[in-house]
Amino acid sequence: MKSFYGDLKLGILGGGQLGRMLIQESINFNITTHVLDPDADAPCKDLCNKFVKGSLTDYQTVYEFGKGVDLITIEIEKVNVDALEQLENEGVLVYPQSRVIRLIQDKGVQKQFFKENDIPSSRFQLIQNRTELKNVEFSLPFIQKLRKDGYDGRGVHPVRSTADLDAAFDAPSLIEDWVDFEKELAVIVSRNEDGEIKTFPCVEMEFNPEANLVEFLISPSTLPEEILKKADELAVKIAQDLKIVGVLAVELFLTKDGEILVNELAPRPHNSGHQTIEGNYTSQYEQHLRAIFNLPLGDTRSISNAVMINLLGEKGFEGPAEYEGLNNILKIDGVYVHLYGKKLTKPFRKMGHVTILDDDREKAIEKAKFVQTTIKVKI
């Protein structure tokens, strides 16, 4: 492999906020970055050495983009995997491997992988279309998920009653048990080419019971040691079973019976690891670079309790974004703002995130609540 003097070209498929934060870290290693994204105004546009506007799912576009770099990585799964496979055959490094992306792209195949490898996950069944939905052996309520292209909550259809059946997706899907979970957890694991594996401490998502939405993420989790150990071991096992190179986000459910079930995987830096930038000795972005360039993995320990809040576009506002309350939240010690460089806001669009550090966990949560009610993305 070429060395780090600036001629080492990393291609990133996707130019969103995850790519943006990856580039912020890649600067420290003199990595030249090329980015492919269909949006001419993608958050990475002005930060990379070369920006290519183009489709992530078109074979020829991805192939040609890949021929110009030494190593390709992704910040979104929805990419043309056939092109990546061809690039691998021609000697371009692709991390995570095309094989891993292909497996994770299809939620049905992902579930089969869990089953074959004794990875605990909710019961499931695969269907081809809406007609088959009527014959599934699941009692209400259950979940329908599109096998492909779901993202950020899209492609998920909760079936609470027979009335919900009509609005179901008429496409190859996955039917899953409705898991009555106690908490949602996540473990970010990383593996480099040498096979070194490291996990970040398990994090918890705090729900707003009223809105039934993830309100914030708390790092590290304070659940009993045996649960955390189980979550950690599962993440390591999955990274080993997949032989992935890169970081992998493992989203988990802790059920009301104290069982740990794997929900979904993401073979890239993930929303549930943003707080590692300030809250851990190594960030998930640096760790991803270390993994894909086969460098020794970094120290994943937490520096402090951290709470992460997504900055979503306020309901009812669509247009050039303004950040109300920024000044007030920056008055508080341990508040870190990350804006994603998106000019236009719309309801629930991820416009940025805020991480709050405090040695006292309760104080961190209290500060996070203040931040949440103070900063608003409007126009």
Added chain:
Amino acid sequence: MKSFYGDLKLGILGGGQLGRMLIQESINFNITTHVLDPDADAPCKDLCNKFVKGSLTDYQTVYEFGKGVDLITIEIEKVNVDALEQLENEGVLVYPQSRVIRLIQDKGVQKQFFKENDIPSSRFQLIQNRTELKNVEFSLPFIQKLRKDGYDGRGVHPVRSTADLDAAFDAPSLIEDWVDFEKELAVIVSRNEDGEIKTFPCVEMEFNPEANLVEFLISPSTLPEEILKKADELAVKIAQDLKIVGVLAVELFLTKDGEILVNELAPRPHNSGHQTIEGNYTSQYEQHLRAIFNLPLGDTRSISNAVMINLLGEKGFEGPAEYEGLNNILKIDGVYVHLYGKKLTKPFRKMGHVTILDDDREKAIEKAKFVQTTIKVKI
């Protein structure tokens, strides 16, 4: 002032490593960056929204560059201040103010400012040329410094014996007592437009006598509380006296008698504050942005003991840089590498820095010594 949605244009005079690290932070605030630098391959070149190749000392170039932005800052003092003053008159924000840059650019005026404001500093005398050097009322050894344009050790001439007089600068200079110091210290202080002032904890430095560059910096200093308090109060006083907006590095001598003398000022992020990126709750780069955009200043406390090492080009090597030993140092927990994106190395060129964190100060120093002997910038 415009708000943070990406249309707020920050102009940076200078495109070196300080600008590069400032841009890494400015990404978090959606700040659009324009950079002016005479070097077409400057470290900031590919990271800013707009790069202008041009002279930093030419009136017209700086003026025209400044007309295209909302706020101008510097990462090097050697810039055309007349142009900045004109831009200020025309309503462009310039932080630090042209007045402050002008004062600090001239080491003679800087010394007079210290004298007028009762800021302890070594005894000095101003001369116009080499001829006047023979008549100075200083006993050997003493120091001759060019009043203008000294940088990174250049422009400093130690006069140890009469033999050194012939090689003295024949230009307006400052003659200073040779301070027999115990330690070199630095305090980074910041002040925003509202007049809020915060200091980072005082750091201690070790110099490479051959290169006359900081080789080894330890944060925070463990000197007696009364000395640290004196250093801190001095930095606050200087920021107040100057009414500077931005960060200001205050370089200090601790004499063998336990006296604190101000050596020099730098009105910008500084080499003695690199370790704040990982070692403090707020980095000097974020603090500079907060100060110049008149945001509340961030928490400056240390997270951990930190040691910073400059990665200098190895003696005897000139050409495209390679980083030997990178893999070995990344194996150690708490090691953070920052490469500056300079393609060509030459002896003592600042090619990057490494920060080492460890809760145990002695261990941090030990790790730093290992890093120092392990990583080499060669070709």
